[in-house]
Amino acid sequence: MAQSPSRSDRLPIRELQTVADLLETPALARLYVYIIQHGPVTVSETVDELDIPQGTAYEYVRDLETAGLVEKTREQRPYGYDAEAIALTLSTDGETRTITPSLIAAVARRDEDADIDVYIERHGLDGLAVALEYAREYVDGTVNHRIAARELDLSPLEAEVILQALEPVAVEYADPTV
């Protein structure tokens, strides 16, 4: 029997593909984070603010819209766009990871903050996601670099470097669900 189409406009697998792109493409991540923080915005506003070529920005916004991660807020030109906060939870054997706007915001800083870039090279995006959880506690004052180092199996210096690098993201996204 044919299933009636879902009433939801969400396309989970399409969304997953775009989230994977967000994690791999810092400029796309910066655009998404900008729309979350400042939306509704027009594409030309993002071009002015983010130093992304105009054609690329239109392409990125179209991809995000197709995936349901941003939506038009007005139907006349220039279109305004607002973003939906993602919370994509992935489960593999024994490990669960939720991809949140704060993780995307951390990835978005990769181009401008080489400390984050090196950390991702060394420990991957899973390592970054865990470090971000510690950065929140570091900002709250409940964890210092020595505790983080011991629990993340890093040297104290490397722990301090990444906790400070992630501090602005942890401050901005204090709520752990985002």
Add this chain to the structure above:
Amino acid sequence: MTTVYVADTGVFVRCGGPDNDKFQRLRRPVRQAGVTLRIPKRVYEELGGDPATDAYPSGTVPYQTGSRKA
């Protein structure tokens, strides 16, 4: 009573070296107050204890230049 100013690892990671603006902003008041910062042995060892952190821009703190044994 003696007051001792102790600096933890995070201070040096945040301030970097003499070329960094934050370093200058720390050095000025410290000098004006006529005090020195004490660095515990543990902090000294942390600052130079991991060659792997050389890959990080903030992981190479020129800690030896500005410190001496008490």
